[in-house]
Amino acid sequence: MEEYIAKVLISREELAKRVAELGAEITRDYAGKNLLVLGILKGAVPFMSDLIREIRLPLAYDFMALSSYGASTQSSGVVRILKDLERSVEDVHILITEDIVDTGLTLNYLIANLKARNPLSVKVATLLDKAGRRKVEVSPDYNCFSIPDEFVVGYGLDFNEEYRNLPYIGVLKPEAYKSI
Ligand SMILES: O=P(O)(O)OC[C@H]1O[C@H](OP(=O)(O)OP(=O)(O)O)[C@H](O)[C@@H]1O
Numbered sequence: 001m002e003e004y005i006a007k008v009l010i011s012r013e014e015l016a017k018r019v020a021e022l023g024a025e026i027t028r029d030y031a032g033k034n035l036l037v038l039g040i041l042k043g044a045v046p047f048m049s050d051l052i053r054e055i056r057l058p059l060a061y062d063f064m065a066l067s068s069y070g071a072s073t074q075s076s077g078v079v080r081i082l083k084d085l086e087r088s089v090e091d092v093h094i095l096i097t098e099d100i101v102d103t104g105l106t107l108n109y110l111i112a113n114l115k116a117r118n119p120l121s122v123k124v125a126t127l128l129d130k131a132g133r134r135k136v137e138v139s140p141d142y143n144c145f146s147i148p149d150e151f152v153v154g155y156g157l158d159f160n161e162e163y164r165n166l167p168y169i170g171v172l173k174p175e176a177y178k179s180i
């Protein structure tokens with residue numbers, strides 16, 4: 001697997017340090033609030049599971065699955081809910097966790113969809129922000145790392161469903177794209 005990694009963009013140690021900082025910030029901001037951390041499957045899973053253990057508050061978590069990309073690296077712009085929340089959200093502050101905000105199409109749709117359910121608030125925590133690729137205006141409330149326009153994998157991010165279990169964020173060699 002790692003023979004296709006051209007370079008490590010963000011190391012395991014840098015990820016852990018930054019996620020801990022973000023957890024501390026969120027702990028301060030949500031003290032005394034009814035918090036629901038929402039993980040967007042599948043990419044957010046490693047980030048979310050590390051982040052919630054750095055948030056020193058009572059919280060609940062749930063997941064949604066959305067479709068935006070297939071096996072390709074291009075956004076289709078079409079967002080569909082494949083798995084929805086388990087309960088109503090009128091009494092909670094929702095914190096969406098994402099692995100990456102790229103074109104912004106997924107989040108743009110999701111924020112509007114969640115706001116229509118009248119939660120107390122909706123905010124976004126993302127591991128990576130690739131702001132150079134935005135197609136719609138949306139900016140995360142919490143961001144661990146801003147990255148250039150390179151296709152990255154690892155720590156939840158996939159190429160063709162692989163590489164999600166790498167413990168760091170890496171950039172793929174061009175050969176990887178030809179290998180499928
Ligand atoms: O800002 P955008 O251009 O909309 O892209 C970001 C979305 O794309 C990825 O999900 P993907 O649909 O690949 O699903 P996955 O998390 O299961 O890999 C990522 O996890 C975000 O949800």
Ligand code: HPA
Nearest residue numbers: 102150151152153157158
């Ligand atoms: O750079 C990326 N890597 C993996 N999945 C993605 N989805 C949007 N951008 C990316």
